[in-house]
Amino acid sequence: MQIVSIKIKNYRVFESLEIKNIPAFCVIIGANGTGKSTLFDIFGFLRDALKNNIRQALQVRGGFDEVVTRGKKEEDIEIELKFRMKIVDTERLVTYQLIIGKEQKRPVIKREILRYKRGEYGSPYHFLDFRKGQVYVITNEENFEQTDEELEREEQQLESQDILAIKGLGQFQRFKAKLFNVLNLTPNL
Template sequence: MKIESLTIKNYRVFQHVQLKHMPGLCVFVGANGSGKSTLFDFFGFLKDALTGNVRQALQKRGGFKEVVTRGHTDQPIKFSLQFRMEISGVERLVTYLLEICLKNNRPVITREVLRYKRGSYGSPYHFLDFRNGSGYAILNEEDFNKKDSELDREEQTLDSPDILAVKGLGQFQRFKAANGFRQLIENWHVSDFHINEARPSMDAGYAEHLSSRGDNTALVAQYLYEQHPDIFAQVLEKMKQRVPGVKDVKAVETDDGRIVLKFQDGSFKDPFIARYVSDGTIKMFAYLLLLHDPSPHPLLCVEEPENQLYPSLMPELAEEFRGYAESGGQVMVSSHSPDMLNSIHLDEIFWLRKKDGVTTIERAADNTLLASLIKGGDLPGALWKQGLFEGVDPR
């Protein structure tokens, strides 16, 4: 399932932004404070709202009045996502709408809709439609032999108007679109990687997927080594190619029952424990574990992957991101690196411009000047460095 389009209204600096025809790999550029982190936080917000509820997700970010665009506290926060998923053997474009208002000083979901077209013609049908905690879901949405008027509705009242309807209904396979969308959100990976958390040893355990903060790096390495040795061999080979001196990496269990990462340098007899190797080495190893996950995340958000990494590694990392997207996972990256951008297609680049406290997002390929220069042989990173992405130069 891939996100095709995204609309955000009144969420922090995004008074109204709309992204259409989103590719598998999206790279976002912009000056510091322009909203790149806020864009990724939008995905984190939806995941937090699904895990708990909308009130808790907002409170984690300071509350409704801190999240809503300044000067628009009397207006709703609105989201719209379009994504493709297979239903009854046909890939369909599904739309999810969410509207949140503040009522009696409490956030309330005033509208939540999940819809898609049942056939080639006509308007999208609402298979889930809730207002203020009450609404309906269609029980037999895959019965395409029936007319819209013949579908069976199940009326529902949620425990609270700040709970997402897809949270409850998405548990059941009979609500196909709701179930698919819930799985989509649950498996998003919004990276908040911290080098220092990837270094320490961990209690012996089990982890298939790298956590958002990277604090289970050693456990994931152990899992891949034991359960997917062919994939771990690929990771190790790429480490040898990209980090000078690295000969081997092992997740080793200590006498006191903890797991530590040990890096073998070809120049030394004894391996180094993770705390003694460079930030770049740890980060590259964690990224390779993430990007070679046997079960790719449907969405992977990574902020400024160039930090702590040598510039010459950016083209290879860009290709790793693209390969991940081609294998079934969508990738969104924010970056300031010209070396990264030089390996990205112009239609994969979006740039953010902030003016008077409000941010807009534009696709680089839609800019006539940039498209013309790229056609003439220039590279995106060089144009970025020259300040030709209008409105992003902090000077």
Template sequence: MRIETLNLKNFKVFKDARIGSIPAFCVVVGANGTGKSTLFDTFGFLKDCLTYNVSVALQKRGGFSQVVTRGAGDDADIVIELQYRMEIEGYERLVTYRLEIGQEKNKPVVNRELLRYKRSSYGSPFNFLNFSKGKGYAINNEEDFKASDKELTREQQSLDGTDILAIKGLGQFQRFKAANAFRQMIENWHVSDFHIDAARGSKDVTGYAEHLSQRGDNLQLIANSLYENDRKTFERILQAMKERVPGIGDITPESTSDGRLLLKFRDGAFQDPFIDRYVSDGTIKMFAYLVLLYDPKPHPLLCIEEPENQLYPQLMTELAEEFRGYSNRGGQVFVSTHSPDFLNAAKLEEVFWLVKQDGYTEIRRAADDPQLQAYMEDGGQMGWLWKHGFFPGADPR
């Protein structure tokens, strides 16, 4: 499943913004304060709404008043709508999910939640899930969707509250196929909040973790699991490290006498390995990214903010290649960056930029700009063009 379109209304700086024709590898640039983190937080917000509920997701961000766009009005709804492609009963369909969140008596309310797609190549999309304020219906015989002459069965449902997503409850059941697939997709999104300090040092050897955490604080545990249970994947990661980071000879997880895990890095110039406490930030970060990108059960969506931090500029091309490789294997990757070197590795159709005007942000697609297209056809590079002010409205000055 790949997200193709995202529409935002009254979500922080995005009063009414749209990003369309989203590629599998999407690079976002913009000045500080234009909303790059907010754009990525759209995915984090939806995941929090699903994992907890809408009230908790809003509270984590300061409450409804801090999330709704300033000046939108007391009766304004926060609207998030995304379109993505998925296979349903042997057919690939463009599915639309729309969420409208408002307030009643100072409490968040899901005013509308829709999941829809077309039954055939013609006609209007059909609502397979339609809820408002905790009540609604879902279609439970979606296997009949391709036969337009068959009647679809609506199953009426009531949720436990008006701030709960219908896909949270109904998505647990296979008979609600679209809701089930969408729930699984959101649950497996990875919105990175990587911290070098959290990734360093010894960690408890006990515990279970299937994926690298958002903060990277279980890096040793994941590396050890791969080392012991999936040596082929671990060797692929190690080989990529050797190719990307000069001097790396070997990486091994090692248990300590007190039941802790360490990562040991061997430099080709030295006989004794270094524990990760003494390895550069860039080396740790690159290893963590590779562990994430070569996950045996990859995430359908990755959001990575400013991967260039702590990394040498010369590594930007290689890192962009790794992200693009992940997207070519079926995942989708969103990356925000301030690095011209990283941007130089991006293609015209992969780049979007944010422009903030009168307090609100709009999203522009590089491929839609004739001047940028002409420069790229003449052999230009995106990073050079961005650095020298050829992205209209992007320069904060």
């Protein structure tokens, strides 16, 4: 798996950052205070959120109000990773998007999406779509012979709005771990 782009909005110093066309070997350089450590902390944050939940991952970093970009406390934190990985013998571009906000002074996952193209043409298909505790996932995504309309959706209610859906779904045998390898995105530092 290779990360090819990162988009970050309202995470510490990154009010809006997009890095495209990331090569397999990449060196990040810059002056002190420009966000090098913050960029790598995104992966640590995701790891902590997967290990525990969003609330605890934020708390380790001082809480939502300390993590969200200064002056943007009423806005959401957004993280989007695009990576290439082999799915059923074909290299595919997979997108993972996470939007975190606050409701009643508590951090919640407003939206979590995992998508990729099933065929050669068309738009990327949402295989996981999570909104405020409700999640649906496609259970037969590997059957590329079926049309999008024939895909089977399973809806679930998560215990809390601060738990990542990929964390829960990755624990079930019927949801192939290959799509949920987002769990292993943390680079070796």
